Amino acid sequence: MAHVYDRYLRQDKLPHIWCSGCGNGIVTNALIRAVDKAGIDPDQVVVIAGVGCSSRANGYLNFCGLHTNHGRPLAYATGVKMANPKLHVIVVTGDGDCASIGGNHFIHACRRNLDITTVIYNNDNYGMTGGQYSPTTPTGAKSKTTVYGNIDAPFDLCQLAQAAGATYVARSTVYHVQMLTDQITKGLQHKGFSVIEAMSSCPTLFGRLNKLGGPAEMLQHFKDQSIMLAQARKLQPEEIAGKLVLGTFVNRTDRPEYAAQYEQLKKAAERQADV
Numbered sequence: 001m002a003h004v005y006d007r008y009l010r011q012d013k014l015p016h017i018w019c020s021g022c023g024n025g026i027v028t029n030a031l032i033r034a035v036d037k038a039g040i041d042p043d044q045v046v047v048i049a050g051v052g053c054s055s056r057a058n059g060y061l062n063f064c065g066l067h068t069n070h071g072r073p074l075a076y077a078t079g080v081k082m083a084n085p086k087l088h089v090i091v092v093t094g095d096g097d098c099a100s101i102g103g104n105h106f107i108h109a110c111r112r113n114l115d116i117t118t119v120i121y122n123n124d125n126y127g128m129t130g131g132q133y134s135p136t137t138p139t140g141a142k143s144k145t146t147v148y149g150n151i152d153a154p155f156d157l158c159q160l161a162q163a164a165g166a167t168y169v170a171r172s173t174v175y176h177v178q179m180l181t182d183q184i185t186k187g188l189q190h191k192g193f194s195v196i197e198a199m200s201s202c203p204t205l206f207g208r209l210n211k212l213g214g215p216a217e218m219l220q221h222f223k224d225q226s227i228m229l230a231q232a233r234k235l236q237p238e239e240i241a242g243k244l245v246l247g248t249f250v251n252r253t254d255r256p257e258y259a260a261q262y263e264q265l266k267k268a269a270e271r272q273a274d275v
C-alpha cells in the first residue's frame with residue numbers, strides 16, 4: 001500500500017545506506033512531515049547537503065537538491081537563495097560537516113540571516129568515516145580517535161548559533177519526534193536563518209563505543225537525559241549539567257532578512273544610477 005509521504009522520497013534510491021537503528025531516518029521523516037505541514041510546494045524546495053551519513057538524506061528526498069562538498073552546504077545554499085529568493089532552501093548537515101570543517105560558514109550564515117533552514121543531524125561523531133570525534137562529542141566520551149575519553153569541551157550548537165545571530169534556534173531529539181517536526185515546521189515558516197539541532201542516534205559507532213546499548217536504549221537515553229528549556233531556566237547550571245536542554249531558544253523577527261535587504265539595496269542603487 002502506498003504511504004501518504006511516498007511522493008517525498010525517491011523510491012529508486014532506496015534502500016538507504018544508514019545502519020539499522022540509526023536515527024537519521026527519524027530526522028528525515030520529521031523533515032518530510034514539516035514540509036507537508038508547512039504547506040510548501042515541493043517544487044519550490046531545494047535541499048542542500050554536505051558530506052556524511054546525514055548528508056545522504058538529500059539523495060532520498062524527492063526535491064531539487066545539491067550534494068556538495070564536505071562542510072560547504074551553506075555556501076551553496078547562500079548562492080541558491082540569493083539567485084532565487086522565492087525558493088525554500090533547506091540544508092541537511094552533520095555535526096562534523098556543520099561545526100568542524102564547515103564551522104566558519106555556519107557562524108557567518110547565522111550572522112547574515114539569509115532565509116535558509118538548517119537541520120543539523122547531530123550524532124556526536126563522524127559517522128560516515130568510522131566514528132572519529134567531532135566538535136559535539138561530549139567530554140569524556142569515547143570515539144575512534146578518543147579511545148581513552150574525549151578531553152575537549154563540546155560546542156553547544158544552539159548557543160553557538162544564538163551568539164552568532166541566528167534568528168530561529170531550536171533543539172530536539174529523535175525520541176521527541178513531534179517536537180522535532182514542529183520545530184522544523186517553524187524553521188521553514190520563519191523569515192530568516194533558522195537552525196534546528198536534531199540529536200540523532202548512532203548505535204553502530206557512538207552507541208557501541210560508549211556502551212549506550214542498542215537503538216531502543218539510545219532512544220530511552222535521549223528521553224532520560226533531556227530537560228525542557230522552561231524547566232531548565234528555573235534551575236542552576238550545576239543542576240542541568242550533563243542534561244540535553246530541548247526547546248526553542250531563539251525566535252526573533254527584529255533582524256532584517258538578508259535577501260530582502262539586498263533587493264532594497266539594489267533598488268536604491270538603481271535609483272541613484274538613474275539620477
Ligand SMILES: Cc1ncc(C[n+]2csc(CCOP(=O)(O)OP(=O)(O)O)c2C)c(N)n1
Nearest residue numbers: 051052053054070094095096097126127128
Ligand atoms: C574535504 C573533505 N574532508 C574530509 C572528508 C571525509 N569525510 C567525509 S564525511 C566526514 C565526516 C562526517 O561527519 P558528520 O558531518 O558529523 O556526518 P555523519 O556522517 O556523522 O552524519 C569526513 C571527515 C571529505 N569527504 N572531504
